[in-house]
Amino acid sequence: MTILLTAANGRTGRAVLKALANAGAEVKVFVRDEGQWPALKELGAASFALGDMEYASTIDAAMDSCDGIIHIGPPMHPNEVEITGRFIGAARSHGLSRFVYYSVMHPLRRAVRHHRLKLDAEEELIESGLPYTILQPIRYMQHLAMIWKKVLDTGVHAMPFNVDLKFNVADLRDLAEATAIAATQPGHLYATYELAGPEALSQRDMAGVISRVLGREIRAEAVSLQQVEKNARAAGASDDRVTQMLTMNEHYDQFGFHGNPNVLRWILGREPNTYENYVKRLAAR
């Protein structure tokens, strides 16, 4: 059984690819740059298809000799629905036996565009007649990796949220393993799974865990949205991306991001990783 994996060169895609390879699956990666192939082969991919999610003909060609697909969309993309629709259309004409869609937890939070677009894409998938599995992962623990150097340099864990707001962050490794299980093992068709981490942690709690692991004090601080915008623009983010990030951060800041780990625990057949374990892994890197 060959599984087509989209966004394979991204952060999530690489983690899912590794988990699929560990599970012995044969994976064809969908990439838009041939130069990405050697590294993905190293991670366990069996073949690649060169394509662009904006071009239906490249998607159609990529599905040749595939039995199933794990579709991961580019983050916060304005065309999430159109892109997913192209993969759904091609999967139908190729008669794929399984369409795993990597969505987000609480797609019904319509005020956040990429949540709402994933909800619309889920609806299209459910109504497509394809055998599907929808995965709804929560925010990753791995957001810490993006600010890790700064945490070490400054002693401050700074995120754009009220420091007492709770999130059930999940380890991307667990989410990737759960994705591989849902895509390769029987019993997961026509399911929609909310995937959340085991602890409800505030930024202050996270700073406490990091302090314990490092053996020195790390302080939690809420970054202002103005600063988030300034950082994003300095990093070259588009106007659209900046707007979506600010909307998301504002929304999470207002409502938090709670989830329940039961489903992830059941799929994995073990306890999901704790934040402390993740921080230890990061610190040992």
Ligand SMILES: NC(=O)c1ccc[n+]([C@@H]2O[C@H](COP(=O)([O-])OP(=O)(O)OC[C@H]3O[C@@H](n4cnc5c(N)ncnc54)[C@H](OP(=O)(O)O)[C@@H]3O)[C@@H](O)[C@H]2O)c1
């Ligand atoms: N971060 C979280 O906490 C979280 C939580 C839940 C769900 N998610 C979801 O996870 C998904 C993946 O996020 P990520 O952070 O892993 O993304 P990422 O690292 O930015 O990777 C996105 C990948 O998509 C590829 N891509 C973009 N446009 C493309 C196109 N037109 N044609 C072909 N490939 C294209 C990119 O290719 P190149 O490598 O060539 O640029 C890249 O490899 C998103 O849908 C996000 O909403 C994330």
